[in-house]
Amino acid sequence: MPLEVNNNLRQVWSVSDLVDLSRDLLAKAMPFVWVRGEISGFSSPVSGHWYFDLKDDRALVSVAMFKAANSQIPFEIKDGMEIILGGEVAIYPRRGKFQIVAEILEPVGWGALQIAYEQLKTRLDSEGLFDSVRKRPLPILPRCIGVVTSPTGAAWRDMCQVWRKNSVPIRALLSPTQVQGTDAATGIVSALDRLNRHGKANVIIVGRGGGSREDLWAFNEEPVARAIAASDIPVVAAVGHEIDQTIADLVADHRAATPTAAAELVAYSRQRLMERIVGTNIRTRTAVTNRILTTRSRLQESILQQTLVQPSRLLVVYRQRLDEAFARVKSAIDRQFNNDRQTLQATIHRIAPKNLIPTTLKTRGRVNNAASTSVSLIRRQMAQQKSRFAATVARLSALSPLDVLGRGYSICERATDGSIVREADDVTAGDSIRVRLQKDTLECTVQSTKQGTPPQPL
Secondary structure: OOOEEOOEEOOOOOHHHHHHHHHHHHHHHOOOEEEEEEEEEEEOOOOOOEEEEEEOOOOEEEEEEOHHHHOOOOOOOOOOOEEEEEEEEEEEOOOOEEEEEEEEEEEOOOOHHHHHHHHHHHHHHHOOOOOHHHOOOOOOOOOEEEEEEOOOOHHHHHHHHHHHHOOOOOEEEEEEOOOOOOOHHHHHHHHHHHHHHHOOOOEEEEEEOOOOOOOOHHHHOHHHHHHHHHOOOOEEEEEOOOOOOOHHHHHOOEEOOOHHHHHHHHHHHHHHHHHHHHHHHHHHHHHHHHHHHHHHHHHHHHHHHHHHHOOHHHHHHHHHHHHHHHHHHHHHHHHHHHHHHHHHHHHHHHOOHHHHHHHHHHHHHHHHHHHHHHHHHHHHHHHHHHHHHHHHHHHHHHHOHHHHHHOOOOEEEEOOOOOEOOOHHHOOOOOEEEEEOOOOEEEEEOOOOOOOOOOOOO
16 A cells, blocks of 8 residues: 655555555466476475575575475476476565465476386385395295185286186186276285285285276386285286386386286196196106116126026026925925824814724724825925926026037137126236137137128138
8 A cells, every 4th residue: 555755645555455465466477387497406395395596597586385296296306407497477575575376296208107117226226126136926825815816807807717717726716906097106015005905815916907197007106016015916017008007017026028928827827737747747757767777688688697507507496496395285295284183182082982992983084084185285286396397407408508508609708807708808918718518618819800801601
């Protein structure tokens, strides 16, 4: 309001009125402006408001951006960043300071979402959340698979379809949440927390189907990334398509290109185990079979070598078996005879004196018949054993190299190690050899060798 001074009417303003008038004029002239410049002197006190200067090469203006507006900015503000802001031109009355009250702030060059993505990626990487050493392997036999996604989205249907086609039964536990919109990040964090507190899932799939960068942005939020990193259960991220890479993909223990690929990844562990079991079974059978064949071959070779060196050993074994068989037969006859004698004695005690003679004669007849039968049995078994023994001796004699040597053949051995010489290549000129005849042995020295010389008829 104008004031009168020295009775002269002059328009004199108070400071408050002048500031209010200036503020009103600015508000009418420039209700909303867009300004481009470089950030300088950025500060953010505990109130959450932002204060900084916006400058170019010729001027500077102060900027205030209150918490309600700056909470919508997805990236961090730093000095030196070139931005475009929109807001109201105003004057701060307490200081009479010209400033802009910003409501919108955008980076120049990269988009706001890209800057926020790169800033969060750099910060989490510096904390080690992307390190491979903290990545956990997937369980081989997941009893239960937790899924964090929308219950009405295509991702959940696609995963269920994959699991239904799998021959191995799989239990899936859905923790439903929004995967798009302003509340999606909070919902994803809550869904992860529910599965961890439930504790039944062995692996968790976090994801959704494809969409724009804005649609997938919830999976680039810092709370979601930290919730995945803090999960006690291994997490597989499956967000969008193969070309989409979110912060959740980098933090998760495993990344799948699509939700369908994630479903196949966690279910494939069981199929791979079954294939490994079948393969191990085949390899084990093959190894055991080869080992048996090798051992059998070595055993047969060892027995053959022992038999050729000293065939009488087998004869000793068969003699022992024959003696054991004879002993068993004799023992059986003795037991039967003793049993019959005990029965006879018990019968004698039971019968009356007047019937002693007829009973004794009858019993004696049975004893004589039993003895005759036993003697016949022994003779038949002895004859069978002698016949088998004679046949065995005949077969061994036919196989014995001594019998072959008796027909004029000989066995040639290396004098150094006793190995059999079968071909001319087994020895060289000057080697010492031993020639075994039927009864004698010749110590010889090789003068020369000839290969391919056919044997001469005797």
